[in-house]
Amino acid sequence: MLKRTNQQTPHHQAQVDHLLPMRAVIELTSLSKATIYRKVADGTFPRPLKIGKSRVAWREADIAAWIAGLAK
Numbered sequence: 001m002l003k004r005t006n007q008q009t010p011h012h013q014a015q016v017d018h019l020l021p022m023r024a025v026i027e028l029t030s031l032s033k034a035t036i037y038r039k040v041a042d043g044t045f046p047r048p049l050k051i052g053k054s055r056v057a058w059r060e061a062d063i064a065a066w067i068a069g070l071a072k
Helices: 022-029 033-042 060-070
Strands: 019-021 049-052 055-059
Touching: 019 022, 019 060, 022 033, 022 055, 022 060, 055 060
Parallel strands: none
Antiparallel strands: 019 055, 049 055
């Protein structure tokens, strides 16, 4: 029989912030690619991270926070 403890394993202590590609951001926000980049330029949408020579992604937490801010 396994004994349960209140201690969390290191895996559960660190929160993983997934990176979302453009297609996922479009799906989550229902915005077009052009609108996303326009809002980034205006400072009203999170900036993407450059993850490759011609590839960007957004932190999942940043997109979730932006969506949550819409309800306010």
